[in-house]
Amino acid sequence: MHFGLTEEQQMIVDATRAFVENELFPHELAVERSGHLPLELIKEIQKKAIAAGLYAANMPAEVGGAGLDTLSWLLYEKELGRANYALHWTCVARPSNILLAGNAEQREQYLMPCIRGETWDCLAMTEPGAGSDLRGMKASARQDGDDWVLNGTKHFISHVDLAGFAICFMATGEEDTPRGPKKKITAFFVDKGTKGFTVRDGYRNVSHRGYTNGILEFDDCRLNKRQILGEVHKGFEVANSWLGATRLQVASTCLGRAERALGHAISYAAERKQFGQQIGKFQGISFKLADMAMELKAAELLTREAAWKYDQGTVTEADMSMAKLKATEVLAMVADEAIQIHGGMGLMDELPLERIWRDARVERIWEGTSEIQRHIISRELLRPYGA
Amino acid sequence: MKVLVPVKRVIDYNVKVRVKADGSGVDLANVKMSMNPFDEIAVEEAIRLKEKGVATEVVVVSIGVKQAQETLRTALAMGADRAILIEATADVHTDIEPLAVAKLLAGVIKEEAPGLVLAGKQAIDNDMNATGQMLSALLGWSQATFVSELAIDGDKAVVTREVDGGLQTISVKMPTIVTVDLRLNEPRYASLPNIMKAKAKPLAIKTPADYGVDVAPRLTVVKTTEPAGRKAGVKVASVEELIAKLKDEAGVI
Numbered sequence: 001m002h003f004g005l006t007e008e009q010q011m012i013v014d015a016t017r018a019f020v021e022n023e024l025f026p027h028e029l030a031v032e033r034s035g036h037l038p039l040e041l042i043k044e045i046q047k048k049a050i051a052a053g054l055y056a057a058n059m060p061a062e063v064g065g066a067g068l069d070t071l072s073w074l075l076y077e078k079e080l081g082r083a084n085y086a087l088h089w090t091c092v093a094r095p096s097n098i099l100l101a102g103n104a105e106q107r108e109q110y111l112m113p114c115i116r117g118e119t120w121d122c123l124a125m126t127e128p129g130a131g132s133d134l135r136g137m138k139a140s141a142r143q144d145g146d147d148w149v150l151n152g153t154k155h156f157i158s159h160v161d162l163a164g165f166a167i168c169f170m171a172t173g174e175e176d177t178p179r180g181p182k183k184k185i186t187a188f189f190v191d192k193g194t195k196g197f198t199v200r201d202g203y204r205n206v207s208h209r210g211y212t213n214g215i216l217e218f219d220d221c222r223l224n225k226r227q228i229l230g231e232v233h234k235g236f237e238v239a240n241s242w243l244g245a246t247r248l249q250v251a252s253t254c255l256g257r258a259e260r261a262l263g264h265a266i267s268y269a270a271e272r273k274q275f276g277q278q279i280g281k282f283q284g285i286s287f288k289l290a291d292m293a294m295e296l297k298a299a300e301l302l303t304r305e306a307a308w309k310y311d312q313g314t315v316t317e318a319d320m321s322m323a324k325l326k327a328t329e330v331l332a333m334v335a336d337e338a339i340q341i342h343g344g345m346g347l348m349d350e351l352p353l354e355r356i357w358r359d360a361r362v363e364r365i366w367e368g369t370s371e372i373q374r375h376i377i378s379r380e381l382l383r384p385y386g387a
Numbered sequence: 388m389k390v391l392v393p394v395k396r397v398i399d400y401n402v403k404v405r406v407k408a409d410g411s412g413v414d415l416a417n418v419k420m421s422m423n424p425f426d427e428i429a430v431e432e433a434i435r436l437k438e439k440g441v442a443t444e445v446v447v448v449s450i451g452v453k454q455a456q457e458t459l460r461t462a463l464a465m466g467a468d469r470a471i472l473i474e475a476t477a478d479v480h481t482d483i484e485p486l487a488v489a490k491l492l493a494g495v496i497k498e499e500a501p502g503l504v505l506a507g508k509q510a511i512d513n514d515m516n517a518t519g520q521m522l523s524a525l526l527g528w529s530q531a532t533f534v535s536e537l538a539i540d541g542d543k544a545v546v547t548r549e550v551d552g553g554l555q556t557i558s559v560k561m562p563t564i565v566t567v568d569l570r571l572n573e574p575r576y577a578s579l580p581n582i583m584k585a586k587a588k589p590l591a592i593k594t595p596a597d598y599g600v601d602v603a604p605r606l607t608v609v610k611t612t613e614p615a616g617r618k619a620g621v622k623v624a625s626v627e628e629l630i631a632k633l634k635d636e637a638g639v640i
Contacts, residue, residue: 007457008582011464014421015577053578066579076579 003304009072016079019052024083024091031210032355037086042162045091046117056115058094063107064115070245071307074252081253082260085359086210090162094249096121098167098187098242101230110165110189119164124154124190124216125239132372134169135182135236139218141170146225148172150188150196150218160199160214165191168216169235185235189227196221207362209355245310247320250367251303251327255296257356258327258334262292264353265338268345285341292334299323299330318380321373328363329370335360388502388539390433390442392467393492394426394449396458397512410610413512415479422458425507427465429567431574432537433505434466441539442503444468448495450475450488456590463585464577470590471495475602482513487595487602489521494598496526501562503544508533508566519566529559535570 005013023045031037049055058073059065068076080088095114099121102110113119130137139152150170160166166189173184190197202213230238266289269280279285303323309315335357339346346353364370398404398413399421405414422430436442447462449455450473459470473491475483483491496504509516523530535554536547539561548555549568559565577585595602623629633640 007460008586010457011461011577011582011585012579014461015464015579015582019576051578052576053580054576057579061580061583067583068579 003301005075009075012068012072013075013079015052016054016076017082019049019054019092020079020083020088023048024087027087028084028352028355029349031084031086032349035204035209037090037210042090045087046093049092050117054092055117056093056095058097059115060100063100063111070248070310071304074248074303074307077249077252078256078259081256084210084355085208085253086212088253089159089211090120093117093120096123096167096243097245098123098229098238101238101242102189105226106189106229113164120159120162122157122160122163122166123243124157124160124166124168126156127153128155132369135185137169137171137183137185139168139170141172141186141188141223143172144222148186148188148223148225148228150190150221150223152218154216155202156213157202157216158211158213160216161201161212163192165189166216167229168218169239170218172233172235184233186232187229187235187238188223189229190218190221190223194221194223205362207359244315244320245307247324247367247373248303248306248310250363251299251306251323254327254331254360254363255300255303257359258292258296258299258331261331261335261338261353261356262289262296264351265289265292265334265341268342279341288337288341292337295330296334299327302326316380318377321368321376324367325370325373325377328360331356331363332360388436388442389444389446389499390436391492391496391499391501391504392426392429392433392445392447392462393488393504393506393518394430394447394458394462395423395507395510395512396420396449396451396455397423397510400424400511406611406613410612412480412608412611420454420457422461423507423510423512425509425511425567425569427507427574428569428571429505429507430462430465430467431572432567434575435572436503436539437466446471446499446501448473448492450483450491452476452479452481453592454479459590460582460585461577463588463590464582465575466581467588469588471593472590473593473595473598475595481604483602484604484606485515485517485521486605487600488518489525490600491595491598491602492518492522493525494600496522503539503562504528504564506564506566508568519564523564526564528562528564530564530566531557531559532566533568534565535568537565537567537571 027041053066057066057068057076061067080092095111099111099114114121125134127137127139139154141148141150168188168190169185170188171183172186174181175184196219198217200215202215269285269289270278272279306315306319306323309319335353339353339357342353345351398415399419402419407414430447433442433445437445445467446469447459447467448471449459453474456472459472463470506519519532520530531544531546531548533549534546535549538545542561543558544561544563544565545558546565548557623632
């Protein structure tokens with residue numbers, strides 16, 4: 001078994017890290033303090049990211065991406081994840097893979113402008129009454145001749161303010177399952193400006209300053225059937241086959257920030273002197289560092305293994321859930337301990353630790369809460385026994 | 388016109404350098420290595436010449452351990468066309484000396500016949516600042532060192548050199564050896580699609596014997612020591628006292 005990185009992978013890490021440190025880090029404090037990422041700044045950094053071939057590098061080569069395997073892509077995600085989320089997500093965007101599921105016309109209309117940096121995509125699934133229980137969603141679409149008419153509300157929709165369109169998952173029917181009636185779901189492309197489609201500002205939240213979310217309202221919003229992504233009633237299947245690795249993406253970005261926090265903790269422990277010696281020489285501090293490094297490595301190995309299996313076609317849902325669960329929980333632990341090692345200084349926003357600590361909180365909630373991940377893992381263990 | 392760019396794998400400029408316990412040199416085991424930053428500038432300049440249509444091909448050469456392949460791949464990912472590695476040692480701690488490097492490069496140049504050699508003015512590990520000049524002497528070519536601006540004008544290169552007193556502009560006859568300084572350009576990032584494509588670009592592996600060059604060291608390192616640590620500072624009570632100390636004690640104003 002080979003655990004090392006290839007030459008290309010190391011170069012991907014180096015190139016992405018250099019960009020993140022030179023082009024994103026210098027803007028972090030301003031974004032964190034204002035909670036706002038100005039469009040002019042986005043455009044300025046985006047231009048550099050496109051020139052550096054980092055923009056939309058998650059995409060296959062035939063549509064202008066870097067054509068990376070899963071592990072290489074996740075190494076790139078990890079480096080991007082070191083920086084403020086709003087900065088890396090917006091200025092070095094990775095359009096959703098689900099856009100590849102579109103037909104030729106949809107690819108041209110929706111995918112390509114995202115890759116060229118002309119607009120952004122966003123996905124709308126969550127509703128006030130449907131979070132983890134997606135198939136309990138209420139927002140619906142009903143067929144009317146060649147059209148579909150959408151009604152309902154979606155919320156917590158990330159980046160919808162910047163996006164030119166939203167991929168909306170709507171209930172289009174119901175079916176009986178062994179666990180009771182579940183909604184049939186269809187995915188639609190909804191353009192901003194479509195009659196009956198309103199976007200309102202969402203909520204301010206503790207994590208990821210500069211990041212935005214919004215509320216979508218559909219009031220007899222009429223769409224032609226051409227706007228359907230995939231097939232009618234197959235929205236869940238489209239999401240499952242194209243969004244499979246997003247848990248690994250979250251895991252990787254968390255690893256990047258955890259590594260950054262650990263780096264700060266190590267150098268501070270080696271420099272800071274109290275009671276006549278470097279604080280890293282006190283066991284109370286050094287053992288923390290050892291545990292942080294060990295947990296981080298464990299999380300990284302889980303993520304890399306899942307990535308490798310993803311490319312082999314042998315990955316399981318539990319593999320990806322374990323990686324996401326471990327990486328997000330390790331980030332929370334590492335961020336908390338890094339602050340503890342810094343003492344009061346760790347709480348000041350001159351260092352990135354307080355924000356890494358705040359940002360860690362959402363990671364255990366979005367892309368499937370820690371509880372959902374544990375459910376997925378345990379389900380895979382118990383199913384063979386009929387439990 | 389073909390452009391040849393020698394690149395060296397050196398300790399990364401961000402790494403906190405540690406001297407080996409026996410003082411024989413710097414500890415390079417498990418240390419991050421990168422392309423010499425001045426060489427990166429030379430690669431960038433060569434690629435820009437190609438983009439402008441002045442150069443037709445950019446060939447990069449490295450001399451050292453086999454891991455220098457990574458450095459060459461970085462240059463290929465930036466946009467160089469082809470690479471040559473001369474594997475001259477198996478030990479990461481062995482530095483091939485400037486004269487041996489210059490002789491090997493002279494051998495490569497005889498085969499490749501480039502119209503221009505763009506090299507870093509020096510490597511940041513040993514700061515010799517000698518290879519370009521020695522190469523020029525060995526080939527009998529013109530040389531322009533510490534270059535901060537470069538323009539190719541027919542069979543002449545017009546270059547601006549950073550000299551002690553300011554900037555000097557000279558014109559040299561091609562083919563020529565140009566060694567580049569920090570302000571010539573800002574190197575690009577190796578783009579991810581190009582990193583993936585770099586794998587398919589040719590990288591030839593040679594040995595010093597192929598060029599009939601003896602790379603045995605002629606210099607002996609007597610001792611390597613860390614720079615002296617900074618001495619404790621003093622606190623001053625007022626601006627007047629500070630100015631007085633700078634004037635009378637430090638003698639800097």
